[in-house]
C-alpha cells in the first residue's frame with residue numbers, strides 16, 4: 001500500500017544524514033510507490049509548516065556522499081517541543097502524512113517518542129557522532145568523527161615528539177566519551193579523559209613526568225569536551241546552560257593545559273577539533289549504515305511497525321521501541337575504560 005511519508009533531521013548535523021534521506025526516498029518510491037515530504041530545519045519545519053517534496057531523482061541519488069543535511073536542521077528547546085505537539089500533529093494532518101521518520105539524536109528521538117505516545121505513527125532513526133543513543137550498537141556519524149579525530153591525533157604525535165611536548169586534544173562527547181576512548185586507543189594516546197570518569201590532575205601530572213623520565217619524548221592526552229575533574233582536583237569554569245537547555249562548555253582541555261604547565265615544567269599545547277569532526281563526507285561504514293537504516297525505516301513504516309527506532313545489533317538492523325531507546329544514554333562502561341587504561345602513561 002502506498003503511503004505519504006514525512007522525514008526530518010533534528011539536532012546537530014552529522015555525516016550520513018543525507019544518505020538516510022536518500023535511502024528513505026528511494027525505498028519509499030521504488031518498493032512502495034509512496035511519496036516523501038521533507039520538513040525543513042528539524043521540528044521547526046513541523047511547527048511552521050515548512051516542507052519540500054522529495055523526489056527519487058538524480059539529486060536524491062547524489063546525496064549519498066554529501067555531508068550535512070539537505071533538509072537543514074535545528075535544535076529546539078524540549079519545552080517548545082512539548083508545547084508545540086498539537087501544532088506538529090496539525091501540520092502532519094494538513095500534509096496527509098501517514099508516518100513520520102525523524103532522524104536525530106536524544107532530543108529528536110525523545111520528541112518522537114512523545115508523538116508516538118499520542119498515537120502518531122513514527123519510526124525513529126538514530127544519529128549522532130557522540131554514539132550515545134541507547135539500544136543500538138552504533139549510530140551513523142560516529143565512525144566518520146572517529147576517523148577524523150584519529151587522523152588528527154596521528155598527526156600530533158610527530159610534532160609533539162619533535163618538541164618534547166605534552167599535547168592535549170579536545171574532541172566532542174558531551175555526555176559520553178566514545179569518540180575520545182576510541183580515537184585515543186586507535187592513535188596510541190597516553191591518556192584519555194571522558195565524562196564518565198572524573199580525572200585527577202595530580203595523577204595525570206605524575207604519569208606525564210614518569211613517561212618523560214623513562215626517555216619518551218611526548219605525551220598525548222585525548223580529552224572529551226564533557227570531561228570533568230574529580231572534586232578538589234582543579235577548578236573548572238562554569239558556563240551555565242544555553243538557550244536549548246544544554247550545558248555550555250568552557251574549554252576543559254585549555255584549562256587543564258594551563259594547570260599542567262603550572263604544576264610541572266613541561267610545554268603544553270592544546271588543539272580543539274570542534275565541528276571539524278561533524279563536517280564533510282561520511283566514511284564508507286557510515287554511508288552503508290545510514291543507507292541500511294533508511295531502507296529499514298521505510299520498510300517499518302510500510303509494515304505498520306511504528307513507535308519504533310531502527311537499531312544495529314551485531315550485524316543485523318532491527319527495531320527497538322522508541323520509549324526504550326530514549327530512557328537513558330549509552331555511556332562508556334567502566335570496564336571499557338579500564339581496558340584502555342592499560343595504555344595510559
Ligand code: F6P
Nearest residue numbers: 012105128129130172173174278
Ligand atoms: O551532540 C553532538 C554534538 O556534536 C556534541 O558532541 C557537541 O557538544 C554538540 O553537538 C555541539 O553542538 P552545536 O553544533 O550546537 O555547537
